[in-house]
Amino acid sequence: MVKEESPQITRRTTRSSALAKCPNNVVEETNASSQPPPTLDDLVLGEEGESFSFDDLVSSFPGRQSQIKELVNLLGPQNSPMLPIFMYGGTSTGKTSILLQTFRHLKRPFVYSSCLTCYNPRILFESILNQLILHRKNAENGYSSAKRCERPSDFVNFVREALVSIIGKLQGQKSGKLSSKRSGKANGNMIYLIFDNLERVRGWDKGSTVLPLLLNLYDTLKMPELGLIFVSNTSPDTYDSNMGYVESNPIYFPDYTDDDLGQILMRNQANKKLYTSFLSVVLRPFSRITRRVDELSTAFSLLFRKYCEPVTDLRVVPNEEMKRRLFSHFQPHIAPALNEVFKVSQPCTEVEARERKQKGRTRKSGGYDVVDQLDFHMSTSAKYLLISAFLASRNPATLDASLFDSTGGSNNRKRKRKVSEKSMEQKETAEQELLMKGPGTFPIERLLAIFQCITSVAEDPLDDEEQAQDGLGIQDGHGGLMSDVLLQLTSLCGANFVVKGGSCPLEGSTRYRSTVSEDMALQVARSIKFPLSKYLYRR
Amino acid sequence: MGRENPAEKALIHLRSRLCDPNFIFRPLCESSDSNYSKLKFLVSSSITEACNNSILLLGPRGSGKIAVLDLVISDLLQEYPDTITVIRLSGLLHSDENCALKEISRQLCTEHQLLFSKMASFDENSQFLIAMLRECGLAHKTIIFVLDEFDLFALGKQRLLYNLLDALQSVTSQAVVIGVSCRLDADQLLEKRVISRFSNRKLLFLPPSKEDVQRLLEHILFLPADSGLPTDYVVEFNAKLKNILADESYKEIINTYLNIDSTVKDFLRYLFRAVSSMDLESGMLSLENFKTALSNIQRHPKLESIKDCSILELYILICMKRLEVKEHNSYNFTTVMKEYKSVHDSFQTSDYYAKNVCLRAFEHLLQRGLIDFTDNRGQNQSVEYRPVKLLISFHQLHQGLKSYRSCPAILQKIMDREK
Structure with missing residues (x-):
């Protein structure tokens, strides 16, 4: 997501890994178990003694000068308290990377936590506390957090404690600096908490309580040395919790021109x-x-x-x-x-495919061009099942009888009725409804019936599809199929080709729905040479 | 670091003032009929007369309820040392009784140097509370309970409120319960058994008047002579500021801001924004600072998001708009695509993309918060079939298109036709 990191740093140090604050060389030289205990310096981004000037910062982010300036202004000079900041703008507009690089420039201690990786309140709280208490999870402490903290009330108490101690340390470091030239590279005695991907919190189970807690955290803690920065994909007006809060200072990151x-x-x-x-x-x-x-x-x-x-x-x-x-x-x-x-997947574009197809046409006469498309590694019966699920979802259940009659094919008698104005209208609304509802649901019995019909068609040597079915192996007849089919169905469900819907209130049995698109169904049908279009009811 | 220039020092000074509610609200408290004096009178009288009391502080968010309360408490702590214990609860954190009682006992324990047990049960904690109330009452010590976000305590069974207020009915106890809420009807939420034990005192916090704002401005922005800054700098700064404050266009800016947001906190936020953009070279505040701060703080998020959209995303928005004009009461991606195709057919646009590309653009729109699913049902349905709705009005869309940098003429045309 972060594209425009500055050239000096590797990609790995941009987001959360910037917080696994051990410099890379340290990891290589020393064993993980003998890492030095984390110190205050680990809350600062960037090497000691490196200078990363404001101009460097601006030049590494084209088109973002005004935003950077505003951010630096709001953060203010050293040791100046600030009101919470709310940074927002679309995905991949450089919010997080600019923020982190700004801190690298300012060399101030901060605690970064993303609500994307910390995906529930407990993990979020504990990750903040771990960083504040300067606790690192390792084998010795069994990768446990410093504090076990689940409830917001505990979090506020712990965080206050931790902040008091860390601010004390920062101040101590500052006064001690004059006498003993301590190695501290943290500037000032402010500590900043950064909450990235705040929009995620809205989707959490307890989002409605955590969100106001975070947004009100500044007023709850009442510590002038604390700076809060929220980063979000969506604008502040999308956080319409019924709780309400005093808004923070917005900084807007527009999409790039x-x-x-x-x-x-x-x-x-x-x-x-x-x-x-x-x-x-x-x-x-x-x-x-x-x-x-x-x-x-x-x-x-x-x-x-x-x-x-x-x-x-x-x-x-x-x-x-x-x-x-x-x-x-x-x-x-x-x-x-x-x-x-x-x-994402296929680097070869359609053009190439077309070229290849043209070449292939000399060798093989038309029609069968699934070769270079993706191949479905499915058993033949699974393919049939997929097709029957597709048919069951697309076709109205009332038509099953006429479609899969032993005589085969659909009878067009019904459709040749005179088309009145009213029926046209009905048809239109029905069409509308179909577009709205998407693929229909079906009970498992109907699926199995269709499955048996189409497999029996495939087997039937007397059928007119005989030539096309040549060399296809559905050997096992009606008897042996059943248990396998149920297994196949669950695996199709697992692959998300068929989804289990809610059970019908009247019938009580579970209903299924096929999510396969028509193109894909046709492709699968082609791979087993099944004349799908013949069975598809077109409205 | 040692020798900061005066401008930076002044900036830090101003910023720390803006972040310090005690400093801000002090001048608003001076008059005798202010909420501060009323609250102080009430609490101090219940301390001196050793009685129980309860009061609600009501007012919009950011109007300084807690700040005034803090001022009162800190003053009283100085006036009556060793007789006041303050217990603070927040509805956000402690709306559940169990948790709240635990927190009360924890704070009581730390206050009185007692050993707090995390394992104590609800029952033990409530007995501890009652015992403490009695003991404190006998020793003529007052316990002040501050319940922030009071309305959240009124959700559910209100057992905490009942227990607390019921304990205050006894003669021996000596405590004040102060509820703070931004819901003006907070007292209507209470159950009968609770409200009958509650004294119906309410203090209303109103937005500041024009004069108050003016006073506040001067109080905050003028640099004091004795702050360690060079005197000539302070004099120049204050003179310049006086000029700005007297300026007509400045008054206009402040008025436009106050017309939209009028609580103290919001005003402070605005001042903070203006002050933080102060030019450190000259070290002076300028009118420009206040102007840019106004435009920076008043955002139009929906319009911004429309401006961020790509052309394809605009097409989708417009198709949805067309569907709404046609009075389709619900629609989803597939219907939108049908509309998109018909738009393409009738206008011969150059932007006709495949379905999967459109689907991605559609998802971007969802992410931007310009459109949303109409309901939470059908989670297992794929995105294409879930009904959606527009979250922007016709007017906003029109406005957005107008201010779009290079909006294709065809889009404008389609939009105008819809009118």
Whole structure:
């Protein structure tokens, strides 16, 4: 999520790992068990003696100067008390990294905890307390926390105690500094608590009590040496708890503009000239879809490789002619890439697939092109089950009889009735309803019935589908299937292809629902050569 | 670090003032009919006359109820040393009786140097409380119970309130119960058995008047002569500040702010923002500081989120709006996609993307808090089919589109057509 960390530090030190505050070299040199006990210095980010000036800070975050300035202003000069700050802005706008780097610049002690990793109140409370008490979990103490703390009331008491002691230490360190030049690198006697991903708390079980507690913590503790900083994805107005609280000082991080995006993406690129020409092609269309740095950079890293394919030497400085050539090579890839910006898994784009398909067509005549798509590692009966679940979800139950009649196929008699105005209207509302409700639910009996129907069709040598079913092995007949099928069903449920819905209040049995999309169902059907479209009721 | 320049020192001085409620509320307490004097009279009379009392402090959040109470208590602690024990509870933390009683005993124990047992049961704790009340009453010591977020104690069975107020009915005890709440109807929440034991005294905290605000401003912002700062600097600073405060446009800014937020805490937040943006080079506050602070503190979150949206996300918002105009009372992603397709068909837009891309944009919108699921049911339904609703009004969307940097003309057109 953090894309724009400054070049001096590795990625690992940006977020929570910045709080596993032992510098990397220490970990390598000494064994984990013989780590020195944590000291106050561990609450400060950055090496001792390193200077990280305000200009460094601003230059490492393009397009964020005003926000950084505001943050530094609100944090104020050393030893100045502050009111709570609320930083908000969309995902991947640099909130957390700017905050942490600002603290690196200021060299002030802080305690960082993210409500994303500390996913319930107890873990959150204990992680804050551990850091404040300078307690490190290790094998000797059985990886236990310093304090066991579950209730908010205990947390407030413990945190007050811990804060008093740590502020005492900070002050002691400051006065002792003059005489003995202690190694303390913490500046000032303020301590800051940072709560990241605050929006998560809303979803917690006890969120409605924890959230007001955190937002009111400053007033509860009444300690001028304490600074509170909240970081959230969503604006303060989305925290409409019925409790209410006095709002904190907002700092807003807007999404990056196209220029900022260009600057950010340019960072850490080896060949800036080449990348600029690449960005001039892709950035505009892509930023219409998303302006999130994280998503763009993943999409671009693959595309850039594509873009560079014709270039032999990656250090080349492109001239106009070359840019044109690269563009003409690259252009057909843009449009399909736009439609799969968010695909993570497959680096090969549709274009390649199409190319390969064209090549393959000479070898194999059409139709069967699932080869390079993802293959389903499922048994054949599981595939049939998946298809029957899909059919059961899509088709109305009343049609089952006519669809799976022994005569096979659907009779079109019904649909040839005269279409009146009213029935058209009804049809429309029904369609609307279908779009709203999504796939229907079905009891297990219906699933099994359909399953048996379609497998028997597959087996039946007299069926007109015979040729297509050639070489398919559903050997076991009706008898042996049942227990297996139930097993398969649970595994399909586990894979989230079929979900268990609530039980029907009238019938009492559990109902299922298939979540498979039509494309995928068709694909599966193709892989077992099952004529799915024939059985699909089209409204 | 040793030689800070006067500007920085002044800034720290101002900031610590703003963060110190005791300092802020002192001047508001001087007059004889202020809440401070009323509260102080009540509490001190129950100390001197050795009687029981109860009172509610009501007022909007941030109006300084706790701050005034703290002032009263700290003054009384000086006036009557060794006779007052203060027990503080907060409805946020101790709304459960068990927890509350434990906390009461804990605070009583630390106050009187007794050994507190974590393992003590509810019963033991409540007996301890009654015993302590009696002992303190016999020794003519007053216990002050401060119940912050009083309305939260009134949820559930109100056993704590009942036990506490019932204990006050005996002659031997000597205690004051002070409830603090931002709900003005907090006393209506109480059960009959509780309210009959409660003296119906209420103190109302109102937002400060214009004169009070002016006094507050001067009280906070003018630097004192005896703060260790160079005298010529202080004189210059104060003279400059006086100019600003007299400025008409400044008064306008303050008035616009007070029209929106008028509690003391909010006003302090605003001043804090202004003060913290003080220029350290010149060391002076400027009118500019107050202006930017106003724009920084008054945010329009929904508009900002619309401005943050990508073009595709705007399309989805507009499709949802169109559906709402068409009086579809509920819709979900699939219906929105249908609308999106029809918009594309009728306007021939250049932005037509695949379904999975749109789904991701849809999820971004959910994350931004611009749209939300209509209900919490159907958790096991996939996102596409769960009904959603817009959380922004037509006007906001229109406004947002207008201020969008490079809004495609076609979007504007679609929007205008909907009118």
